[in-house]
Amino acid sequence: MSKLLTVFGATGMQGGSLIHHILNRPELSKLFQLRGITRDASKQAAVSLRERGVEIVQADLSDPVSLEPAVAGSYAVFAVTNYWDNGSCSAAIEIAQGKAVADAAVQAGVALLIWSSLPNITEITNGAVTTIHHFDSKAEVETYIRGLPITAAFFMAGWYMQNHKFLMPPKKNDDGTVVFSQTWSPTTVVPMIDITDTGKFVTPILLNPDKYNGKSFTCATAFYTPIQLVDGWTTVTGRTVTYEQIGSDKKQGNLTAEMQKQLKDSTEGINTWSYFGPNGEKDLEWTLAQLEEKLTSWEEFLRNNEPWFPEA
Template sequence: MSKLITVFGATGNQGGSVIKHLLADSTLSKTFKIRGITRDVSKPAAQALAKQGVEMRTADLSDKSSVTEALQGSDTVFLVTNYWESAKYDVEFGQGKNVADAAKELGVQHLIFSSLLHVGKLTNGRLSHVPHFEAKADIEEYIRESGVPASFYLPGYFMSNFVQSVQKGEDGTLSFAFPVSKDAKFPLADTVEDTGKFVKAIIKNRDATLGKQILGAENYYTPEQIRSGLEAATGKKTIYTQLSAEQYKGFLPPSVAEEFLENHLFIEEPGYFNGADLKESHEILEDKLTTWKDFITKSGSF
Protein backbone atom coordinates (compact mmCIF):
# COMPACT_ATOMS: atom_id res chain seq x y z
CA MET A 1 0.00 0.00 0.00
CA SER A 2 1.37 3.44 -0.99
CA LYS A 3 2.33 5.98 1.63
CA LEU A 4 0.95 9.50 1.38
CA ILE A 5 3.17 12.54 0.93
CA THR A 6 1.55 15.96 1.27
CA VAL A 7 3.24 18.85 -0.53
CA PHE A 8 2.38 22.43 0.38
CA GLY A 9 2.75 25.14 -2.27
CA ALA A 10 2.07 22.49 -4.91
CA THR A 11 1.81 24.97 -7.79
CA GLY A 12 4.64 27.21 -6.58
CA ASN A 13 8.36 27.14 -7.39
CA GLN A 14 9.47 24.83 -4.57
CA GLY A 15 6.42 22.61 -4.10
CA GLY A 16 5.96 22.27 -7.84
CA SER A 17 9.56 21.16 -8.23
CA VAL A 18 9.13 18.57 -5.47
CA ILE A 19 6.04 17.08 -7.12
CA LYS A 20 7.70 17.06 -10.56
CA HIS A 21 10.64 15.02 -9.28
CA LEU A 22 8.50 12.68 -7.18
CA LEU A 23 6.39 11.84 -10.22
CA ALA A 24 9.47 11.30 -12.37
CA ASP A 25 11.26 9.03 -9.90
CA SER A 26 10.63 5.34 -10.61
CA THR A 27 10.92 4.36 -6.94
CA LEU A 28 9.20 7.25 -5.15
CA SER A 29 6.32 7.42 -7.63
CA LYS A 30 5.46 3.86 -6.60
CA THR A 31 6.15 4.40 -2.89
CA PHE A 32 4.07 7.55 -2.46
CA LYS A 33 0.66 8.80 -3.39
CA ILE A 34 0.94 12.60 -3.69
CA ARG A 35 -1.42 15.14 -2.19
CA GLY A 36 -0.84 18.71 -3.35
CA ILE A 37 -1.99 21.69 -1.29
CA THR A 38 -2.74 24.97 -3.04
CA ARG A 39 -5.00 27.98 -2.59
CA ASP A 40 -7.13 27.37 -5.69
CA VAL A 41 -7.56 23.88 -7.13
CA SER A 42 -9.42 25.28 -10.17
CA LYS A 43 -6.36 27.06 -11.57
CA PRO A 44 -4.72 25.52 -14.68
CA ALA A 45 -1.52 24.60 -12.81
CA ALA A 46 -3.50 22.69 -10.18
CA GLN A 47 -5.64 21.01 -12.83
CA ALA A 48 -2.53 19.91 -14.69
CA LEU A 49 -1.22 18.21 -11.55
CA ALA A 50 -4.57 16.53 -10.96
CA LYS A 51 -4.37 15.06 -14.47
CA GLN A 52 -1.04 13.51 -13.47
CA GLY A 53 -2.66 11.75 -10.54
CA VAL A 54 -1.94 14.26 -7.78
CA GLU A 55 -4.75 14.63 -5.26
CA MET A 56 -5.27 18.40 -5.14
CA ARG A 57 -6.69 20.06 -2.04
CA THR A 58 -7.01 23.53 -0.59
CA ALA A 59 -6.01 24.44 2.96
CA ASP A 60 -5.78 27.60 5.02
CA LEU A 61 -2.40 27.52 6.76
CA SER A 62 -3.64 30.05 9.29
CA ASP A 63 -6.46 27.69 10.34
CA LYS A 64 -5.21 24.77 12.46
CA SER A 65 -8.30 22.63 11.77
CA SER A 66 -7.91 23.16 8.02
CA VAL A 67 -4.25 22.13 8.22
CA THR A 68 -5.08 19.06 10.30
CA GLU A 69 -7.64 17.98 7.74
CA ALA A 70 -5.16 18.47 4.90
CA LEU A 71 -2.56 16.30 6.64
CA GLN A 72 -4.83 13.37 7.49
CA GLY A 73 -3.12 10.10 6.61
CA SER A 74 0.21 11.71 5.68
CA ASP A 75 3.44 9.78 6.24
CA THR A 76 5.65 12.56 4.83
CA VAL A 77 5.09 16.31 4.47
CA PHE A 78 6.96 18.98 2.51
CA LEU A 79 6.24 22.42 3.93
CA VAL A 80 7.10 25.75 2.37
CA THR A 81 5.65 28.93 3.87
CA ASN A 82 5.28 32.21 2.01
CA TYR A 83 6.25 35.26 4.05
CA TRP A 84 5.45 37.63 1.18
CA GLU A 85 1.81 36.58 1.06
CA SER A 86 1.18 38.65 4.21
CA ALA A 87 4.63 40.25 4.77
CA LYS A 88 4.06 39.64 8.48
CA TYR A 89 6.38 37.59 10.70
CA ASP A 90 3.58 36.56 13.06
CA VAL A 91 1.42 35.24 10.23
CA GLU A 92 4.20 33.11 8.72
CA PHE A 93 5.35 31.80 12.10
CA GLY A 94 1.77 30.93 13.05
CA GLN A 95 1.31 29.00 9.82
CA GLY A 96 4.46 26.97 10.37
CA LYS A 97 3.43 26.30 13.97
CA ASN A 98 0.02 25.03 12.81
CA VAL A 99 1.61 22.51 10.47
CA ALA A 100 4.11 21.35 13.11
CA ASP A 101 1.37 20.90 15.70
CA ALA A 102 -0.89 19.03 13.29
CA ALA A 103 2.01 16.85 12.13
CA LYS A 104 2.78 15.89 15.72
CA GLU A 105 -0.85 15.12 16.55
CA LEU A 106 -1.27 12.96 13.44
CA GLY A 107 2.00 11.08 13.81
CA VAL A 108 3.66 12.30 10.61
CA GLN A 109 6.88 10.34 10.15
CA HIS A 110 8.89 12.90 8.21
CA LEU A 111 8.35 16.65 7.99
CA ILE A 112 10.63 18.41 5.50
CA PHE A 113 10.60 22.15 6.05
CA SER A 114 11.96 24.80 3.68
CA SER A 115 13.91 26.91 6.14
CA LEU A 116 16.49 29.71 6.30
CA LEU A 117 19.07 30.97 8.80
CA HIS A 118 18.35 33.47 11.59
CA VAL A 119 20.03 36.67 10.42
CA GLY A 120 19.62 38.58 13.69
CA LYS A 121 21.12 35.85 15.88
CA LEU A 122 24.01 35.09 13.52
CA THR A 123 24.99 38.78 13.34
CA ASN A 124 24.40 39.49 17.05
CA GLY A 125 21.71 42.00 16.12
CA ARG A 126 23.82 43.92 13.57
CA LEU A 127 21.28 42.97 10.91
CA SER A 128 17.84 42.87 12.48
CA HIS A 129 15.37 43.60 9.66
CA VAL A 130 15.14 40.33 7.71
CA PRO A 131 11.89 38.78 8.96
CA HIS A 132 11.41 36.56 5.90
CA PHE A 133 14.53 34.64 7.00
CA GLU A 134 13.87 34.81 10.72
CA ALA A 135 10.28 33.56 10.63
CA LYS A 136 11.50 30.42 8.88
CA ALA A 137 14.43 29.99 11.28
CA ASP A 138 12.06 30.27 14.23
CA ILE A 139 9.63 27.79 12.66
CA GLU A 140 12.56 25.39 12.28
CA GLU A 141 13.40 25.80 15.96
CA TYR A 142 9.75 25.20 16.90
CA ILE A 143 9.64 22.03 14.78
CA ARG A 144 12.84 20.76 16.42
CA GLU A 145 11.41 21.37 19.89
CA SER A 146 8.11 19.70 18.96
CA GLY A 147 9.77 16.34 18.45
CA VAL A 148 8.30 15.74 15.00
CA PRO A 149 10.82 13.75 12.92
CA ALA A 150 12.09 16.46 10.58
CA SER A 151 14.70 17.47 8.03
CA PHE A 152 15.38 21.02 6.90
CA TYR A 153 15.95 22.13 3.32
CA LEU A 154 17.53 25.59 3.00
CA PRO A 155 17.09 27.00 -0.52
CA GLY A 156 19.94 29.08 -1.86
CA TYR A 157 19.80 32.44 -3.63
CA PHE A 158 17.42 32.07 -6.56
CA MET A 159 19.09 32.25 -9.96
CA SER A 160 15.76 33.56 -11.22
CA ASN A 161 16.32 36.73 -9.15
CA PHE A 162 18.80 37.81 -11.81
CA VAL A 163 16.10 37.82 -14.47
CA GLN A 164 14.78 40.93 -12.70
CA SER A 165 18.12 42.25 -11.45
CA VAL A 166 20.01 42.33 -14.74
CA GLN A 167 19.32 45.46 -16.79
CA LYS A 168 19.75 45.67 -20.56
CA GLY A 169 21.25 48.83 -21.98
CA GLU A 170 20.34 50.35 -25.34
CA ASP A 171 23.69 49.22 -26.71
CA GLY A 172 23.02 45.63 -25.58
CA THR A 173 25.24 45.82 -22.51
CA LEU A 174 24.03 43.90 -19.46
CA SER A 175 24.47 45.30 -15.97
CA PHE A 176 23.54 44.49 -12.39
CA ALA A 177 24.28 46.11 -9.04
CA PHE A 178 24.24 45.04 -5.39
CA PRO A 179 25.48 46.50 -2.10
CA VAL A 180 28.23 43.87 -1.77
CA SER A 181 31.81 43.53 -2.95
CA LYS A 182 32.78 41.57 -6.04
CA ASP A 183 34.09 38.81 -3.73
CA ALA A 184 30.82 38.15 -1.83
CA LYS A 185 29.59 34.57 -2.24
CA PHE A 186 26.06 33.91 -3.52
CA PRO A 187 24.96 30.25 -3.16
CA LEU A 188 23.01 30.04 -6.42
CA ALA A 189 20.12 27.66 -7.01
CA ASP A 190 17.72 27.00 -9.86
CA THR A 191 14.76 26.71 -7.51
CA VAL A 192 12.19 25.57 -10.05
CA GLU A 193 14.37 22.79 -11.42
CA ASP A 194 16.51 21.71 -8.47
CA THR A 195 14.43 21.94 -5.27
CA GLY A 196 12.89 18.57 -6.07
CA LYS A 197 16.31 17.00 -6.59
CA PHE A 198 17.28 17.90 -3.04
CA VAL A 199 13.95 16.99 -1.44
CA LYS A 200 13.84 13.68 -3.31
CA ALA A 201 17.27 12.87 -1.88
CA ILE A 202 16.16 13.88 1.62
CA ILE A 203 13.19 11.50 1.39
CA LYS A 204 15.38 8.64 0.17
CA ASN A 205 17.90 9.33 2.95
CA ARG A 206 15.37 10.01 5.71
CA ASP A 207 17.27 8.50 8.63
CA ALA A 208 20.57 10.13 7.65
CA THR A 209 19.00 13.59 7.20
CA LEU A 210 16.74 13.76 10.27
CA GLY A 211 17.61 16.88 12.24
CA LYS A 212 20.01 18.11 9.56
CA GLN A 213 20.05 21.17 7.35
CA ILE A 214 20.47 20.37 3.65
CA LEU A 215 21.82 23.38 1.79
CA GLY A 216 20.06 23.81 -1.54
CA ALA A 217 22.57 25.45 -3.86
CA GLU A 218 24.65 24.31 -6.82
CA ASN A 219 27.73 26.35 -5.92
CA TYR A 220 28.94 29.64 -4.50
CA TYR A 221 29.41 32.40 -7.07
CA THR A 222 30.92 35.84 -6.55
CA PRO A 223 29.44 38.83 -8.40
CA GLU A 224 32.52 38.69 -10.61
CA GLN A 225 31.83 35.03 -11.47
CA ILE A 226 28.17 35.83 -12.07
CA ARG A 227 29.21 38.73 -14.33
CA SER A 228 31.80 36.74 -16.28
CA GLY A 229 29.41 33.80 -16.64
CA LEU A 230 26.75 36.05 -18.09
CA GLU A 231 29.22 37.65 -20.47
CA ALA A 232 30.59 34.31 -21.65
CA ALA A 233 27.19 32.67 -22.11
CA THR A 234 25.50 35.60 -23.86
CA GLY A 235 28.40 37.21 -25.68
CA LYS A 236 27.22 40.55 -24.29
CA LYS A 237 29.43 42.93 -22.35
CA THR A 238 28.34 42.70 -18.70
CA ILE A 239 29.06 45.16 -15.89
CA TYR A 240 28.80 44.69 -12.12
CA THR A 241 28.55 47.75 -9.88
CA GLN A 242 28.90 47.76 -6.11
CA LEU A 243 26.37 50.19 -4.64
CA SER A 244 26.42 51.95 -1.30
CA ALA A 245 23.68 51.01 1.14
CA GLU A 246 21.82 54.26 0.45
CA GLN A 247 22.15 53.93 -3.32
CA TYR A 248 20.76 50.40 -3.19
CA LYS A 249 17.83 51.35 -0.96
CA GLY A 250 17.05 54.23 -3.30
CA PHE A 251 16.10 51.78 -6.06
CA LEU A 252 13.61 49.89 -3.86
CA PRO A 253 10.15 50.53 -2.39
CA PRO A 254 10.57 51.85 1.18
CA SER A 255 8.57 48.92 2.58
CA VAL A 256 11.25 46.39 1.60
CA ALA A 257 14.39 48.53 1.15
CA GLU A 258 15.99 47.84 4.54
CA GLU A 259 15.08 44.15 4.46
CA PHE A 260 16.56 43.56 1.00
CA LEU A 261 19.65 45.59 1.92
CA GLU A 262 20.31 43.55 5.05
CA ASN A 263 19.56 40.33 3.17
CA HIS A 264 22.49 41.15 0.87
CA LEU A 265 24.76 42.42 3.63
CA PHE A 266 24.22 39.03 5.30
CA ILE A 267 25.54 37.36 2.12
CA GLU A 268 28.70 39.45 2.48
CA GLU A 269 29.22 38.69 6.17
CA PRO A 270 28.88 36.09 7.69
CA GLY A 271 27.49 34.49 4.51
CA TYR A 272 24.09 33.29 3.28
CA PHE A 273 24.79 29.83 4.74
CA ASN A 274 27.12 31.22 7.41
CA GLY A 275 30.17 30.02 5.49
CA ALA A 276 29.08 26.36 5.35
CA ASP A 277 30.50 23.99 2.76
CA LEU A 278 28.00 22.50 0.28
CA LYS A 279 29.80 19.15 -0.02
CA GLU A 280 27.78 17.19 2.56
CA SER A 281 24.49 18.41 1.11
CA HIS A 282 25.58 17.36 -2.39
CA GLU A 283 26.65 13.86 -1.31
CA ILE A 284 23.06 12.61 -1.02
CA LEU A 285 22.05 13.74 -4.51
CA GLU A 286 21.37 11.43 -7.43
CA ASP A 287 20.88 14.19 -10.02
CA LYS A 288 23.20 16.80 -11.52
CA LEU A 289 22.36 20.30 -10.40
CA THR A 290 21.79 23.26 -12.72
CA THR A 291 24.87 25.47 -13.05
CA TRP A 292 24.71 29.24 -13.53
CA LYS A 293 25.76 28.73 -17.15
CA ASP A 294 23.02 26.13 -17.63
CA PHE A 295 20.44 28.51 -16.21
CA ILE A 296 21.51 31.43 -18.41
CA THR A 297 21.33 29.29 -21.53
CA LYS A 298 18.01 27.66 -20.62
CA SER A 299 16.21 30.80 -19.48
CA GLY A 300 16.81 32.84 -22.62
CA SER A 301 16.08 35.92 -20.50
CA PHE A 302 19.38 37.69 -21.06
Protein backbone atom coordinates in the same frame (compact mmCIF):
# COMPACT_ATOMS: atom_id res chain seq x y z
CA MET B 1 2.32 0.21 -1.27
CA SER B 2 3.18 3.80 -2.10
CA LYS B 3 3.30 6.43 0.65
CA LEU B 4 1.52 9.76 0.60
CA LEU B 5 3.69 12.87 0.34
CA THR B 6 1.81 16.13 0.96
CA VAL B 7 3.41 19.22 -0.51
CA PHE B 8 2.62 22.77 0.56
CA GLY B 9 3.43 25.47 -1.95
CA ALA B 10 2.52 22.97 -4.70
CA THR B 11 1.63 25.78 -7.12
CA GLY B 12 4.84 27.67 -6.35
CA MET B 13 8.52 27.24 -7.03
CA GLN B 14 9.79 25.05 -4.15
CA GLY B 15 6.76 22.80 -3.75
CA GLY B 16 6.04 22.71 -7.48
CA SER B 17 9.64 21.73 -8.21
CA LEU B 18 9.49 18.89 -5.70
CA ILE B 19 6.28 17.57 -7.26
CA HIS B 20 7.66 17.75 -10.80
CA HIS B 21 10.85 16.02 -9.70
CA ILE B 22 8.86 13.05 -8.38
CA LEU B 23 6.42 12.94 -11.31
CA ASN B 24 9.34 12.88 -13.75
CA ARG B 25 11.05 9.92 -12.09
CA PRO B 26 9.12 6.63 -12.35
CA GLU B 27 11.15 5.05 -9.55
CA LEU B 28 10.01 7.83 -7.17
CA SER B 29 6.43 7.99 -8.49
CA LYS B 30 6.15 4.31 -7.61
CA LEU B 31 7.15 5.05 -4.03
CA PHE B 32 5.23 8.28 -3.43
CA GLN B 33 1.67 9.33 -4.12
CA LEU B 34 1.37 13.10 -4.26
CA ARG B 35 -1.01 15.56 -2.65
CA GLY B 36 -0.59 19.25 -3.43
CA ILE B 37 -1.98 22.00 -1.21
CA THR B 38 -3.29 25.29 -2.54
CA ARG B 39 -5.68 27.98 -1.35
CA ASP B 40 -7.37 27.90 -4.74
CA ALA B 41 -7.91 24.55 -6.42
CA SER B 42 -9.32 26.25 -9.52
CA LYS B 43 -6.08 28.09 -10.44
CA GLN B 44 -4.29 26.88 -13.55
CA ALA B 45 -1.22 25.56 -11.74
CA ALA B 46 -3.44 23.40 -9.51
CA VAL B 47 -5.54 22.18 -12.44
CA SER B 48 -2.38 21.18 -14.34
CA LEU B 49 -1.13 19.22 -11.34
CA ARG B 50 -4.46 17.42 -11.02
CA GLU B 51 -4.26 16.51 -14.70
CA ARG B 52 -0.90 14.88 -13.97
CA GLY B 53 -2.43 12.74 -11.22
CA VAL B 54 -1.67 14.87 -8.17
CA GLU B 55 -4.45 14.98 -5.58
CA ILE B 56 -5.25 18.64 -4.97
CA VAL B 57 -6.51 19.70 -1.56
CA GLN B 58 -7.54 23.21 -0.67
CA ALA B 59 -6.20 24.56 2.64
CA ASP B 60 -4.78 27.78 4.05
CA LEU B 61 -1.71 27.93 6.29
CA SER B 62 -3.39 30.82 8.09
CA ASP B 63 -6.42 28.65 8.88
CA PRO B 64 -5.21 25.94 11.29
CA VAL B 65 -8.55 24.12 11.09
CA SER B 66 -7.93 23.47 7.39
CA LEU B 67 -4.50 21.93 8.02
CA GLU B 68 -5.27 18.69 9.81
CA PRO B 69 -7.46 17.29 7.02
CA ALA B 70 -4.87 18.59 4.55
CA VAL B 71 -2.13 16.42 6.03
CA ALA B 72 -4.31 13.47 7.16
CA GLY B 73 -3.00 10.12 5.99
CA SER B 74 0.37 11.54 4.91
CA TYR B 75 3.60 9.67 5.41
CA ALA B 76 5.58 12.86 4.81
CA VAL B 77 4.87 16.58 4.57
CA PHE B 78 6.99 19.19 2.80
CA ALA B 79 6.08 22.56 4.28
CA VAL B 80 7.05 25.95 2.88
CA THR B 81 5.60 29.33 3.82
CA ASN B 82 5.70 32.41 1.65
CA TYR B 83 6.93 35.35 3.71
CA TRP B 84 6.31 37.68 0.76
CA ASP B 85 2.76 36.49 0.05
CA ASN B 86 0.62 39.39 -1.19
CA GLY B 87 3.16 41.81 0.24
CA SER B 88 2.31 40.64 3.78
CA CYS B 89 6.02 40.47 4.78
CA SER B 90 5.19 39.48 8.34
CA ALA B 91 7.40 37.34 10.57
CA ALA B 92 4.48 36.85 12.98
CA ILE B 93 2.30 35.40 10.21
CA GLU B 94 5.10 33.15 8.93
CA ILE B 95 5.86 31.84 12.43
CA ALA B 96 2.19 31.17 13.15
CA GLN B 97 1.75 29.37 9.82
CA GLY B 98 4.89 27.25 10.27
CA LYS B 99 3.97 26.21 13.80
CA ALA B 100 0.40 25.44 12.75
CA VAL B 101 1.45 23.12 9.94
CA ALA B 102 3.95 21.38 12.23
CA ASP B 103 1.29 20.90 14.92
CA ALA B 104 -1.12 19.52 12.32
CA ALA B 105 1.52 17.04 11.14
CA VAL B 106 2.12 15.82 14.68
CA GLN B 107 -1.62 15.54 15.36
CA ALA B 108 -2.14 13.54 12.17
CA GLY B 109 0.70 11.13 13.04
CA VAL B 110 2.82 12.11 10.01
CA ALA B 111 6.12 10.19 10.05
CA LEU B 112 8.36 12.82 8.44
CA LEU B 113 8.22 16.61 8.25
CA ILE B 114 10.52 18.53 5.91
CA TRP B 115 10.49 22.22 6.76
CA SER B 116 11.74 24.89 4.36
CA SER B 117 13.96 26.78 6.75
CA LEU B 118 16.70 29.40 6.72
CA PRO B 119 19.53 30.25 9.14
CA ASN B 120 18.94 32.39 12.22
CA ILE B 121 20.85 35.56 11.39
CA THR B 122 20.41 37.07 14.84
CA GLU B 123 22.27 34.05 16.25
CA ILE B 124 24.89 33.89 13.49
CA THR B 125 25.80 37.54 14.08
CA ASN B 126 25.62 37.26 17.88
CA GLY B 127 22.77 39.75 17.97
CA ALA B 128 24.50 42.36 15.80
CA VAL B 129 21.92 41.96 12.99
CA THR B 130 18.33 41.43 14.10
CA THR B 131 16.47 42.70 11.06
CA ILE B 132 16.56 39.74 8.67
CA HIS B 133 13.04 38.76 9.61
CA HIS B 134 12.35 36.37 6.73
CA PHE B 135 15.34 34.23 7.81
CA ASP B 136 14.84 34.43 11.59
CA SER B 137 11.14 33.60 11.38
CA LYS B 138 11.80 30.37 9.47
CA ALA B 139 14.58 29.52 11.95
CA GLU B 140 12.19 30.09 14.84
CA VAL B 141 9.77 27.58 13.35
CA GLU B 142 12.68 25.15 12.91
CA THR B 143 13.53 25.45 16.62
CA TYR B 144 9.88 24.78 17.44
CA ILE B 145 9.81 21.70 15.20
CA ARG B 146 12.99 20.36 16.83
CA GLY B 147 11.03 20.25 20.10
CA LEU B 148 8.14 18.24 18.63
CA PRO B 149 7.80 14.44 18.65
CA ILE B 150 8.28 14.03 14.89
CA THR B 151 11.12 13.01 12.59
CA ALA B 152 12.12 16.22 10.82
CA ALA B 153 14.73 17.56 8.43
CA PHE B 154 15.35 21.04 7.08
CA PHE B 155 15.69 22.29 3.50
CA MET B 156 17.47 25.66 3.44
CA ALA B 157 17.36 27.21 -0.02
CA GLY B 158 20.19 29.46 -1.17
CA TRP B 159 19.64 32.57 -3.28
CA TYR B 160 17.44 31.54 -6.23
CA MET B 161 19.03 31.82 -9.67
CA GLN B 162 15.45 32.59 -10.75
CA ASN B 163 15.67 35.92 -8.84
CA HIS B 164 17.74 37.20 -11.75
CA LYS B 165 15.29 36.11 -14.42
CA PHE B 166 12.17 37.63 -12.88
CA LEU B 167 12.95 40.07 -10.06
CA MET B 168 16.43 41.46 -10.51
CA PRO B 169 17.56 40.85 -14.09
CA PRO B 170 20.48 42.70 -15.71
CA LYS B 171 19.43 45.95 -17.35
CA LYS B 172 20.13 47.26 -20.82
CA ASN B 173 21.42 50.82 -21.03
CA ASP B 174 20.47 53.22 -23.82
CA ASP B 175 23.91 52.68 -25.38
CA GLY B 176 23.21 48.94 -25.70
CA THR B 177 25.51 47.80 -22.89
CA VAL B 178 24.12 45.40 -20.28
CA VAL B 179 24.76 45.88 -16.57
CA PHE B 180 24.02 43.64 -13.61
CA SER B 181 23.58 45.77 -10.47
CA GLN B 182 23.57 44.45 -6.92
CA THR B 183 24.67 45.57 -3.47
CA TRP B 184 27.22 42.75 -3.23
CA SER B 185 30.93 43.51 -3.43
CA PRO B 186 32.47 41.96 -6.56
CA THR B 187 34.26 39.32 -4.43
CA THR B 188 31.30 38.34 -2.23
CA VAL B 189 30.28 34.70 -2.58
CA VAL B 190 26.57 33.98 -2.90
CA PRO B 191 25.14 30.43 -2.64
CA MET B 192 23.00 30.05 -5.76
CA ILE B 193 20.33 27.41 -6.30
CA ASP B 194 18.27 26.65 -9.38
CA ILE B 195 15.09 26.16 -7.40
CA THR B 196 13.88 23.56 -9.91
CA ASP B 197 16.55 21.37 -8.23
CA THR B 198 14.53 21.30 -4.98
CA GLY B 199 13.62 17.63 -5.43
CA LYS B 200 17.28 16.63 -5.79
CA PHE B 201 17.88 17.86 -2.24
CA VAL B 202 14.65 16.55 -0.73
CA THR B 203 14.71 13.03 -2.23
CA PRO B 204 17.54 11.67 -0.01
CA ILE B 205 15.56 12.79 3.04
CA LEU B 206 12.39 11.10 1.77
CA LEU B 207 14.27 7.88 1.10
CA ASN B 208 16.21 7.82 4.37
CA PRO B 209 14.39 9.83 7.05
CA ASP B 210 16.14 8.23 10.01
CA LYS B 211 19.59 9.06 8.65
CA TYR B 212 18.62 12.71 8.20
CA ASN B 213 16.46 13.24 11.28
CA GLY B 214 17.43 16.66 12.68
CA LYS B 215 19.78 17.47 9.79
CA SER B 216 19.79 20.74 7.84
CA PHE B 217 20.47 20.68 4.12
CA THR B 218 22.35 23.76 2.87
CA CYS B 219 20.94 23.94 -0.63
CA ALA B 220 22.83 25.51 -3.50
CA THR B 221 24.83 24.37 -6.51
CA ALA B 222 27.84 26.43 -5.43
CA PHE B 223 28.93 29.82 -4.15
CA TYR B 224 29.34 32.34 -6.98
CA THR B 225 30.78 35.86 -7.01
CA PRO B 226 28.90 38.57 -8.94
CA ILE B 227 31.81 38.56 -11.38
CA GLN B 228 31.23 34.86 -12.10
CA LEU B 229 27.54 35.64 -12.64
CA VAL B 230 28.22 38.31 -15.26
CA ASP B 231 30.88 36.13 -16.90
CA GLY B 232 28.16 33.46 -17.24
CA TRP B 233 25.81 35.85 -19.02
CA THR B 234 28.62 37.01 -21.29
CA THR B 235 29.52 33.43 -22.25
CA VAL B 236 25.95 32.29 -22.82
CA THR B 237 24.49 35.33 -24.57
CA GLY B 238 27.57 36.57 -26.39
CA ARG B 239 26.89 40.08 -25.03
CA THR B 240 29.33 41.65 -22.61
CA VAL B 241 27.61 42.02 -19.25
CA THR B 242 29.37 44.13 -16.62
CA TYR B 243 28.91 44.24 -12.87
CA GLU B 244 28.08 47.38 -10.90
CA GLN B 245 27.99 47.43 -7.10
CA ILE B 246 25.23 49.79 -6.02
CA GLY B 247 24.09 51.23 -2.71
CA SER B 248 21.18 49.37 -1.16
CA ASP B 249 18.92 52.42 -1.48
CA LYS B 250 19.11 52.36 -5.27
CA LYS B 251 16.09 50.77 -6.97
CA GLN B 252 16.81 47.14 -7.82
CA GLY B 253 15.09 45.38 -10.71
CA ASN B 254 11.38 44.75 -10.34
CA LEU B 255 11.26 44.59 -6.53
CA THR B 256 8.41 46.38 -4.81
CA ALA B 257 9.39 49.17 -2.41
CA GLU B 258 8.48 46.97 0.57
CA MET B 259 10.49 44.01 -0.72
CA GLN B 260 13.48 46.26 -1.36
CA LYS B 261 13.23 47.72 2.14
CA GLN B 262 13.03 44.27 3.69
CA LEU B 263 15.79 42.80 1.51
CA LYS B 264 18.13 45.75 2.10
CA ASP B 265 19.87 44.34 5.16
CA SER B 266 20.02 40.79 3.85
CA THR B 267 21.57 41.65 0.50
CA GLU B 268 24.08 43.95 2.24
CA GLY B 269 24.66 41.32 4.90
CA ILE B 270 25.74 38.72 2.36
CA ASN B 271 28.90 40.85 2.05
CA THR B 272 29.77 40.34 5.71
CA TRP B 273 28.18 37.35 7.41
CA SER B 274 27.44 35.52 4.17
CA TYR B 275 24.06 33.92 3.50
CA PHE B 276 24.53 30.67 5.39
CA GLY B 277 26.92 32.07 8.01
CA PRO B 278 30.57 31.20 8.70
CA ASN B 279 30.14 27.43 8.19
CA GLY B 280 28.24 27.82 4.92
CA GLU B 281 30.93 26.42 2.63
CA LYS B 282 31.53 23.38 4.85
CA ASP B 283 27.81 22.79 5.29
CA LEU B 284 27.27 22.98 1.53
CA GLU B 285 30.06 20.45 1.00
CA TRP B 286 28.34 18.04 3.42
CA THR B 287 24.98 18.53 1.70
CA LEU B 288 26.39 17.95 -1.77
CA ALA B 289 27.92 14.68 -0.56
CA GLN B 290 24.40 13.40 0.30
CA LEU B 291 22.99 13.89 -3.21
CA GLU B 292 22.63 11.36 -6.01
CA GLU B 293 21.81 13.77 -8.82
CA LYS B 294 23.86 16.46 -10.49
CA LEU B 295 22.77 20.03 -9.79
CA THR B 296 22.24 22.81 -12.31
CA SER B 297 25.22 25.16 -12.71
CA TRP B 298 24.73 28.90 -13.26
CA GLU B 299 25.76 28.53 -16.89
CA GLU B 300 23.29 25.67 -17.45
CA PHE B 301 20.56 27.70 -15.77
CA LEU B 302 21.28 30.61 -18.11
CA ARG B 303 21.09 28.33 -21.16
CA ASN B 304 17.86 26.72 -19.90
CA ASN B 305 16.26 30.13 -19.42
CA GLU B 306 17.10 31.92 -22.66
CA PRO B 307 16.39 34.41 -24.11
CA TRP B 308 17.99 36.98 -21.79
CA PHE B 309 18.30 40.22 -23.73
CA PRO B 310 16.25 39.56 -26.86
CA GLU B 311 16.21 43.12 -28.18
CA ALA B 312 19.57 44.25 -26.77
